[in-house]
Amino acid sequence: MHRRIFLAALAAFSFAAQAAVTVKDEHGELTLEKTPQRVVALEFSFVDALANVGVSPVGVADDNKADRIIAPVRELIQPWTSVGTRAQPNMETIASLKPDLIIADKDRHAAAYDELSKIAPVLLLNSRYGSFDDILAQAQVIGDTVGKHDAMKAKVDALVKEFDDIKAHIPAGQTAVVGASRENTFDLFSKDYFAGGVVARLGFKLPEPLDGKAFYEIGLEQFLAQDPDWLFVAHYREESVVRKWEKESLWSALKVANATHNVSIDPDLWARSRGLVSAKLMAEQVRDAVAKAAK
Numbered sequence: 583m584h585r586r587i588f589l590a591a592l593a594a595f596s597f598a599a600q601a602a603v604t605v606k607d608e609h610g611e612l613t614l615e616k617t618p619q620r621v622v623a624l625e626f627s628f629v630d631a632l633a634n635v636g637v638s639p640v641g642v643a644d645d646n647k648a649d650r651i652i653a654p655v656r657e658l659i660q661p662w663t664s665v666g667t668r669a670q671p672n673m674e675t676i677a678s679l680k681p682d683l684i685i686a687d688k689d690r691h692a693a694a695y696d697e698l699s700k701i702a703p704v705l706l707l708n709s710r711y712g713s714f715d716d717i718l719a720q721a722q723v724i725g726d727t728v729g730k731h732d733a734m735k736a737k738v739d740a741l742v743k744e745f746d747d748i749k750a751h752i753p754a755g756q757t758a759v760v761g762a763s764r765e766n767t768f769d770l771f772s773k774d775y776f777a778g779g780v781v782a783r784l785g786f787k788l789p790e791p792l793d794g795k796a797f798y799e800i801g802l803e804q805f806l807a808q809d810p811d812w813l814f815v816a817h818y819r820e821e822s823v824v825r826k827w828e829k830e831s832l833w834s835a836l837k838v839a840n841a842t843h844n845v846s847i848d849p850d851l852w853a854r855s856r857g858l859v860s861a862k863l864m865a866e867q868v869r870d871a872v873a874k875a876a877k
Contacts, residue, residue, distance in 0.1 A: 605723050608688040608706040609695065617729035618683035622702070624671050625709040626651060628685040630857025631721040633658035634737045635730035641665040641679045652851055654859050677701045685724065709856055711796055714779025717856050718742075741858050748869045749785045758786040758812040759805065761797070762853050763822035768805070768815075771797045776856045780864045781814060802827050806836065813838040814868070816849040842875040 604613040622641035623629045629651055632639055638660035644650050645667045663679060666672035668690055676684065681702040689710040691698065698704045705727055707720045718738050725734025760778045761770045771778035773788040775796035782788045789808065792798045805827065815824050827833055828844075838844045847867065851860050 603726060603729070605705070605727050607723065608692075608708055609704070612703060612705055612727070614683070614703060614727065616682075618681075618703075618727065620679065620681045620683070621728065622665060622676050622679060622681040622684045624665070624684065624686045624691055625668055625707075625856075626655075626854055627709045627712070627717055627720070627856035627860075628707070628724060629659070630655050630855060630859050631724040631734070632728065634721065634858050635725050635728065635733045637728050637730065638662065640681060641676060643668045643671045650850055650854065652855055652860060652863075654863065655855075655857070658859075673697060673701070683727065712776055712856065713774045713796070714776055714783055714861070717776055717861070718858070721858055737858055741862055744862060745783050745865055748865050749783070751869065752785050752872050754785050756786050756811040757808070758788055758814060759808055759810040760788065760814045760847075760852070761800075762816045762818055762849065763824040765819045765821060766823055767799050768801070768823050769797050770800045771853075776861075777814075777852045777864065780861050781868060784865060784868055786812065802830065802832075806832060809836055811837050812843050812845065812871075814845045814847050814852070814871075816847045816853050818849055840875075842871070845871045 602613070602615050604611055621632060621637060621639045623632060623639040624643040629639060629642055633655045636658070639662055642651065642662045642664060643666060644664050646664055648656070648664070663675065665675045665679070668687070676698070683705060684698050684702050685705045685707065686695070686698055687710050688706055688708045692706070695704060695706060705724070707723065708716055709720065712720065718741070722734050722738055725731055758781050759770060760781050761768055770789060772791045773779055773782040774791045778788045817824065833839055845867070851863060
């Protein structure tokens with residue numbers, strides 16, 4: 583009898599030890615004594631990572647618009663409680679959910695770190711300005727934190743393989759500009775910004791960061807000077823600045839005047855999501871655009 587009790591206690595201790603985890607984040611290190619069960623995610627990429635390993639967050643900063651979370655991610659998780667916007671999440675709502683982990687963004691939420699930490703342990707990651715490689719690494723950190731190391735590693739490895747497979751069918755050395763077009767401004771995503779990094783990982787040559795900025799505004803003259811082989815553009819407005827550029831006489835001399843090389847992309851997918859699911863969909867859209875242009 584005593585032996586059985588001892589073995590049961592030993593098993594319980596071993597399980598607890600296995601559940602404890604220490605991970606590195608933007609604040610240093612985070613140690614959790616047990617696997618989180620009630621997670622609040624304050625960026626879309628965090629929701630994507632959780633969904634990939636079958637973890638449904640209880641709260642999401644969804645900008646008060648549930649469909650900001652792309653449908654393929656929504657389909658993988660249970661309904662959640664909105665905790666407001668990513669820029670200004672509602673602290674009272676977060677606290678009411680009694681989370682045991684909050685995943686927050688270094689840029690958006692650093693100032694609120696102490697307040698969030700009073701509610702639950704905070705995993706602080708660099709989503710907003712993260713590169714493609716950063717987002718993959720962060721997904722693995724999230725997987726480790728919620729006790730899904732092996733499952734997340736398998737997901738990341740599968741995504742990398744799919745990228746390699748797609749890259750093998752795309753002619754090397756082509757140039758591309760990726761960006762977001764608003765009414766009067768165009769933000770260029772460099773190779774060090776997530777969306778730009780997706781395209782660069784497929785073999786395209788993309789602009790470098792400018793003055794340490796992974797994305798930055800350019801005008802028509804700068805775009806003309808680049809004259810890329812491809813343009814992947816998220817139009818935030820129907821009358822976006824790129825559509826105005828297309829009406830300029832100089833536009834016809836550009837390579838992207840060929841409509842098949844001027845590809846409209848979904849802002850929610852390309853500019854906001856930043857995750858494994860979105861990366862896969864983005865890569866497939868690039869693959870399909872290249873295949874269409876080759877016909």
